[in-house]
Amino acid sequence: MRTLFLLVLTLHSDVQAQFGPLISTAQTPQAKSAEELDLYLEIYGSTDSRSVVALTNRFTAAYPQSDFLALVYEHQTLAYQQMNNYEGLLRAGEKTLSLQPRNVKVLVTMALAIPNGVTGRSDSSRLLEQSESYARLALKELEEKKIPQDLALQEWEAMKSGLESECQEALGHISMKRGDFAAAVRAFHAAAFGNSKPNARQFLRLSSAYLLDRQFGAAEHAAARAVELGEGQIRQLALQQLQEIHAQSRK
Secondary structure, X not given: OOEHHHHHHHOHHHHHHHOOOOOOHHHOOEOOOHXXXXXXHHHHHOOOHHHHHHHHHHHHXXXXXXXXXXXXXXXXXXXXXXOOOHHHXXXXXXXXXXXXXXXXXXXXXXXXXXXXXXXXXXOHHHHHHHHHHHHHHHHXXXXXXXXXXXXXXXXXHHHHHHHHHHHHHHHHHHHHHOOOHHHHHHHHHHHHHHOOOOOHHHXXXXXXXXXXXXXXXXXXXXXXXXXXXXXXXXXXXXXHHHHHHHHHHOO
């Protein structure tokens, strides 16, 4: 009988890059049939989000007790994220976390995504609380997690700082939605300056928080950094932000 252990041996670098749950051979899921594993491998190898959703729906219907179920729901969560399907992401993410509540990848994904869709919803307060709990749990997990055996210290630190910065970004967005601009500034500052790979989006969000808090000089510096780092739409938004800062600071 084949198991995911074979998959880990063959695709080990990809599994590391996923950072889903970090899989150890002692915790390896086991397929009960070749067909079950083959369908999971089809999900794993698919690059089309709609195909992933269709395949994961097939898998969960055919194998509702599978050891792979949490991994399958993780794939589905990320596929819905790529499709900008908010309700689908919420459903799949919650199913993943019901099976693997310490899945850092999905915790961070959910924490970042939830604030994007809360405006105008009657359950917005509950969703923001949920998002905050996911971000703080992910930060706790990252603080306590041991360095994976097959990752160099430098790689682990870069991965960890990136995920921690995304948690802080999520906390900043939550604070923005709550109208707490000072808290948003603190969280976005931690995100932007704590990331070992500076991120234009985070500097743009920091600039927006500074602007709403009427700290025009700081807003300008953060927006200029976003312009420097950014490409495409993010860079254009940062340039527009600079114009807005200059207009508001003259009032």
